[in-house]
Amino acid sequence: MINTTLSAASINMAPLSAEIFLVVASCAILLIDMFLKEGKRNITYVLSLLTLVGCAVITYGDFKAGTTTYTFFNMFVSDPMANLLKLFTYLAVGITLVYSRQYSSDRGMMSGNMGGEIYVLALFTMLGQMIMISGNNMLPIYLGLELMSLSLYALVAMRRDHAISTEAAMKYFILGSLASGFLLYGMSMIYGATGSLDIGTIAKLSAANAANHTILVFGLVFVVAGMAFKLGAVPFHMWVPDVYQGAPTGVTLLLGAAPKLASFAMMIRILVEGLLPMAFDWQQMLLALAVLSLAVGNLTAISQTNIKRMLAYSTIAQLGFVLLGMMAGTTGPRDAMNAASAAPAYSAAMYYTITYVLTTLGSFGLIMMLARSGFEAEEIADFKGLAKRSPWYALVMTVLMFSLAGVPPMMGFMAKWAVLQAVVATGQYWLAVVAVLFSLIGAFYYLRVVKTIWFDEAVDVSPIKTPMDMRVALSLNGILVVLLGVMPGSLLAACLSAMTQTLGS
Template sequence: MNPMINTQAVLAANNLGPVSAEIFLVIASCAILLIDMFQKEGKRTLTYALSLLTLVGCAVITYGDFTAGHTTYTFYNMFVSDPMANLLKLFTYLAVGVTLVYSRQYAGERGMMSGNMGGEFYVLALFTLLGQMIMISGNNMLPIYLGLELMSLSLYALVAMRRDHAISTEASMKYFILGSLASGFMLYGISMIYGATGSLDITTIAKLVSSNAANHTILVFGLVFVVAGMAFKLGAVPFHMWVPDVYQGAPTAVTLLLGAAPKLASFAMMIRILVEGLLPLAIDWQQMLLALAVLSLLVGNLTAIAQTNLKRMLAYSTIAQLGFVLLGMMAGVVGTRDATNAANIANAYSASMYYTITYVLTTLGTFGIIMMLARSGHEAEEVADFKGLAKRSPWYALVMTALMFSLAGVPPMMGFMAKWAVLDVVVGSGQLWLAIIAVAASLVGAFYYLRVVKVMWFDEVADASPISTPLDMRVVLSLNGILVVVLGILPGPLLAACLSAMSATLKS
């Protein structure tokens, strides 16, 4: 990765270069949809291979933009290609690609690849990715909202893919209804911000808010609705009620699509709207994020203790982990309307970005292990299903142990460094009491992570059936576990990349 990033912004109204990855993804997704119609019944091997090649192609294009280090605006300032967007997109491709590898056998055994349109799982996953890419690069409220809806609609359909499964159908209905409510909140907030400023362009909004040319009261009302909508999408307390039910009810492959890559896009959405657009209102939205972060840490960790279903436990774990992301977001600017002079901004937001990436990489491996242990007619969703895993497969028990330790924040795992980075900026912002609450909540959360480790290594085997896993899944899952350890021991390059990308984006 290029540590020296050129922050010079380039405005190009008709330049398609910055959106070449998105254009390539749209064309490839439509082609895969057509090719899949002629595939025979089975595991959709060609569709699977083409989907992974599409992700590789997107990664090559985006990596070229990232190494160039330019910030380029196009479509009349509605779309931006900058270092932060390109770095997040690279990890988004990785998350979706790994999810497809982990999901192939699982989805095939549950009939999600059957029928004339059996490849819709792959196509919807790619369209979900397209929505995330638009969210990440949106420089206008309109494309950010449209990207959010494209991602959400694809996920609604994916959650309900097992049409003959009552629990999945129920989860999809809950997700659709509450997701629609969140979209309404956000759209109403955007309309109020438009009413106060007369623009949907984030750069223009930032200038008007900085110059006090917009009605502050209307802006704050709009801000409340926008933050509430984002909190719904993130699953932060008290807008978390859909998360455990949808995580448990959705097919595990879809749960991973829902719980990993979208978090990167949601983080980018917060940066675009709150930091780049409404940073002068930080004294207002920082208080909202503070309440969301503390409630998420406490409710997520305390409720997870009572869960015996592993997917439901990980849902509450996600809520708690998002509390740390929000802590990093609100630590950048504290108690001042002159937000642009805060020296802690880049460090705080890059720490939050690093934490989000860490969470995504760890979540990928955790749900990968769950899908690896599942078999036709049986979901390995209960904590009891992991009893004696060390006797059945010592290596994958070791991988799962590393992942649980990372989520708990045990050194030298990647999760420990992520928590340390966030706590460092929180303490640096003068909010020691917040760091104490976060550490205390993490100690509570360590209980339910270590419970899984205890069950794997010290309990008697509950299911002695052989573990049958494709080679590609075994290789990627092993690399996933190793990566979590290596990036914990050597966090410097990724931390530096996050800081460099965030600094360049904030300056452009």
């Protein structure tokens, strides 16, 4: 007779409060939007932002408690790292919705009986990210990834009458499906080697040499390849520039910002918490991916004239630094590896990911600000003379470009410094030198945008008209990048504390 009794700890719903609230609110918003007239889409917009606020309030309470709670037979975990990443995920998605509201409306993406579906799909994208971040088992991690990806496929193809967007959606779907296949195949091989999909169980078996090492290594190769596809690391980066350019800019921001936080969490869960005893194997893979991403991303971005493609290659290069932080975490012989002692390096990678997300939000926000109905501000030349049209937003864009280039005292400089410190601590000085050299090369194309803004003659001198919420959000975005560069201590400490508590639990 099968025992169907479940322990209270196994079905504790409290750690999933934010996810449950998000599901209920998203379904309610979908139903409400069906009965709204086309001119009432602001109601859907406001309800979506209120949903994000509600999720943030719930998650912040868990973050302040600083506890680690497992539920659903250890498939789901609520810990400090997950809660901190979720808070920034809410912030990224919320700011994206603010930036893209007018842009989407001008392009007819809010028309029809279901015009508010962009908000609902964005919320379901975020739900997938939250499941990925808190997944403590390969099954929910994969399900969260697919929920996020399927929602993003639909969003990229939202402009059904736009050939370039449709083409981008097809490329994203085909290559994304390939990446999912790689990841799923790798997970199945790890399951075959260990007999479990549970992260903790996999860690114990691999540490005790109780798993088939050969099969485990093959599984690891496919898992790392699948994650590299989702991150957009070289040589799995071919979809990034085409999708970034072809997707509506608001959707580009949805797939280029918050998902990076979830992908970082996925790497920590699988590679660090699950396969730390195999760190020597996956570190070599991450090293190759990091150096290739720094080289290809920075060198290719130089020749770009489309700013969305330039930022796409910039993203590839920025992810190279994240991977450097990940591979700098654990060194030494296999039996001496300790995830908790490597927390400073992983927290540096986490801080870098957050920095990249905040800076990317503002960069694409300004692209959408300059766009208008019938005109896409996608060329670097479209930023000519922005300083004469709006000195304040020219300054904000300058701050964001300086941050991406790693110019002090911007937030991006502190992020690069933290990662380089972690790399130097491993004794791999040559790697730090390579990263610095490619960063200097990358500074060229960021400074080219700054030069265009301040010194080129304006082609369009018409005043910039944007909604109040977007103007406020862009201003705060720029100020935040400067403040967190001048005073990075609080966020760095939060990342270190969250990572230390998570890996020590």
